[in-house]
Amino acid sequence: MSVPNEFMRSEIQPSFIKQLNLFDWFFAVLLVVGSIYAFQKYSNLMDAYEVGILFGTAISLIAVGWIWKPARALMFYVALISLFAINLYGTDLASAENNFFLKFLFSAQSAIMWMSALFVMATVAYFIELFSGNAFTGKVATAMTWSATAMGFIGLLVRWRETYLHGIDIGHIPVSNLYEVFILFAIITALIYLYYEKLYETRSLGAFVLLVITAAVAFLLWYHFEKDASEIKPLVPALQSYWMKIHVPANFVGYGGFALAAMIGVAYIIKDAALKRNPDGLVASRLPSLDMMDDIMHKSIALGFAFFTIATVLGAMWAAEAWGGYWSWDPKETWALIVWLNYAAWLHMRLMKGLRGTPLAWWAVIGLFVTLFAFLGVNMFLAGLHSYGEL
Amino acid sequence: MNLAITIFVAIIFASIIGTVLQQNQPYNDYIIKFGPFWHEVFLAIGLYNVYGAIWFLILLIFLVLSTSVCVYRNAPVMLRDMKQFRLNVKEKSLRLMSNSQSWTTSKNLEEVEKNLQYYLKLKGFRVRVKEHEDHKVIAGMKGAWNRSGYIFTHVGIIIICIGAYLDGSFGLTIKEWTGRIIPETRDIRADEVPDTARLKPGDSISFRGSISLPEGSSSNLVFLNIRDGYLVQELPFAIELKDFRIKHYASGMPKSFESDLVIHDDRLEKPLEQTISVNHPLIYRGYALYQASFGDGGSNLSLLAWPFFSKKIQTLEVNVSVNKKRSLNTLAGKYTLEIDDFKMFNIFPNSKEEKAVTGKRFKNFGPSFTFKMRDASGVANEYHNYMLPVTQNERRFFLTGMRSSVAEPFRYLHIPADKDDSLNRFMAFHALLYDQAKVKRIAEASVKAAMSDANKIDEKLQADVVTSMMRLLTLFNQGGYAAIDEDIKKKVPKDQQVNVAQAYVKILHNLLQNTYLDMLKEEGLNTKKGVSAEDSFFFEDAITALAGIGAYGSPVYFQLAEFKHRESSGIQITLHPGQNIFYLGCLMLIVGIFMMFYISYQRVWLILKLEGEKLNIIFAGSGNRNQRDFAEEFKKLAAKVEEFTS
Structure with missing residues (x-):
């Protein structure tokens, strides 16, 4: 190849790795050092798979941080504050009542309450932004969503530590019951939303997406105050496995993606109806273009589907180890299959048949109800092996 | 394609039925729930075992066939897409593409071509060039792996179904259909089960069964549940349970269930010892042994039988x-x-x-x-x-x-x-109430004491009171307060019943109290100054208990004196030769999905055509994923290409 002209030379883009700056590398090194420290300190509590998960997580977080730069700030603050809170705890669970910072801010319980409050406030702010068009309010809403997500992560991480303070044999990752996974659902949905908010530079979908998060928060609060669900309990034998650390989070990326798609579906249907009635009206002009919403909906279903597939396969592998078969037609498994087939059909119709628009938006909304049944309904109405999240 | 969606929907509905209607329950439960008519209907169409029903199998076979046909039809297209650059593309079809631009330049063709090739490669495209009679075609392609995503996902689904078919119960279903096996429904000993319900090792390529082993026993059999019956599957080795343990958290919740197993097999030099627990099965010769449940394996209990209704x-x-x-x-x-x-x-x-x-x-x-x-x-x-x-x-x-x-x-x-946490005192009191002679003496003494207080000595009245006291006690002993109540209802006019009942209870309690005091005296307690709170609570509780003995329904109370705990462990044993095939299918499916969603398949074409002095350039592209993203990308690409070619 001959030497290109000057103009072309300017077009040469360095590879992804070469584009990383010093800070990116600092971030990566910090994560690696952190996980080596964790490994050295706690390897006696981990089996080989868990060591794999530890370093796998570090690598995944580095990848996420490099691809989506704002995530690094989140990780940084979450890590800093969680370590601060854990440090305040020491070895005494009672510190939660005595220490100011723990009592009002960063004990798992307080952080989760802050998360709940911030998500509700963010929802209100997004709605104000949607109707008033006030850009500042929009920025506030985004900031609140970020803060709520951070508080949610802090809550879970500190809770993880708290489980160990209850007893070394009680300690477990806090994704073991309905209360804990609802927090996970809220923050993962918020994270996926924040990613698309930045990518598409629109805040007008926030009101819709935060609505489903607020619903989750409402459930969480009811569950906490009515059923005392936030209590830390030891794990039943079936849940004592490294599989839980990967199966559950993967599942909730799936659920988060599907929930996001459904809420955008709602916005799509509203915009579509508004366009037909009055193309210059407030609703029609404030919401993003149908084209863009269709695109985000597709992307988040694709993301959800990919992770849901992984989660279901991991679930099958876990079932093979715990229940004696990778597939038992247990209600939870069967409903996972139903959800999978539903979205597989959705994607099929879009990719192969070129179906677009309102039918797919409606389908995404219905899909959320199918998902909701698989997530909650199965535990409430059907008996089965997978009854860890009973109401 | 539409067939695939139809099959998806059919599987969805079948699956929903299978989760809403509890599967494989005893038939009697279904008869109670649905009535005999619908029970027969549901049974006939296999709704009690949807996932093992023949129509469900046909549905899955259709899914595999339809997917295979899709792969057969589309895989060559996908492979062609990956390899062929369509260098014979016509100018007209490029202009018709939704992402298409054209412009003219006065630059030299060779230089433009060289730069274009370089630029497209820079942007990650594989590039091919073909010279035609009056024009040149430059074609670029990237993300070709996206196309193989289609093949991976679809072949993955087929492989998953094959693996699942191997591990499913369809082999047994077919054997049952042809009458080679008949599930046993009687509750009989394993060695009495007839050969028609027995399977030798190797008779079935896969199975899933369970056995309950008491501690210290061993077995080489597994029971496979089939609807309302079972089959006995023989294993090529024997499993011995040495010990079963439940460990608890400090709070009392179970923390782990563990079984110490010993495998006895002629192939082994010495028996294989292994502990299994939930989430930690033992895989031996392809057979997987899981900790599934636990129960009592025949604990020895030594009981102390205390007779009721007797003075001894x-x-x-x-x-x-x-x-x-x-x-x-x-x-x-x-x-x-x-x-x-x-x-x-x-x-x-x-x-x-x-x-x-x-x-x-x-x-x-x-x-x-x-x-x-x-x-x-x-x-x-x-x-x-x-x-x-x-x-x-x-x-x-x-x-x-x-x-x-x-x-x-x-x-x-x-x-x-x-006080000693024993039954002695209660049983002594109970026995005393059956000692007619002794109670009668107590009754007489108490009546005498009560009446002498009032200075009325009427022997006949005294005797009557004692008799009715004894009668009430007999009633109480037989059936508690309920028996007295019944007696009143039979003998006393309605308007007096309440008053009489109150009087009776008073008389009875008086007698019971005096009997109790008598017993306390015999125990050596000084009751003159009254009874301690403890002893009076005991009396009340004893009366409540005594009143219930009549309805207790057993002439003895069994106290557990000692026990020798012997547990049994429920072990699930499975043979799933299709498991790794299944996992391979899953892996392909996941890889395929990521290829389809996250590798962007893009192709671009340039036609360079000299028309006199001017060079005509037509630039067009297509992307299969995210049309919107590609349109954006193409615009940028085209702008650059136009900029440096003009």
């Missing part, structure tokens, strides 16, 4: 084991004692108040056993007795629950324990 306290020692029967001669005739279960721990959640006091979330009531007492006519009541007294309201009670049908909850008799 003659306890009898009875040694039985769980799941065994034993006949007993009692004062009330012949009974059969059937021990159903023994439990080492009975853990209950504490209420909020209890939690505040004890600081614990759970309380443990200790060992208990359940049994039936079957009378000569075959009627049985079921009982649940705790070994140790349980504290309630700061008093200690022996709890014994009784019910006459499984559908009812146990109703508990609270027998008060004495």
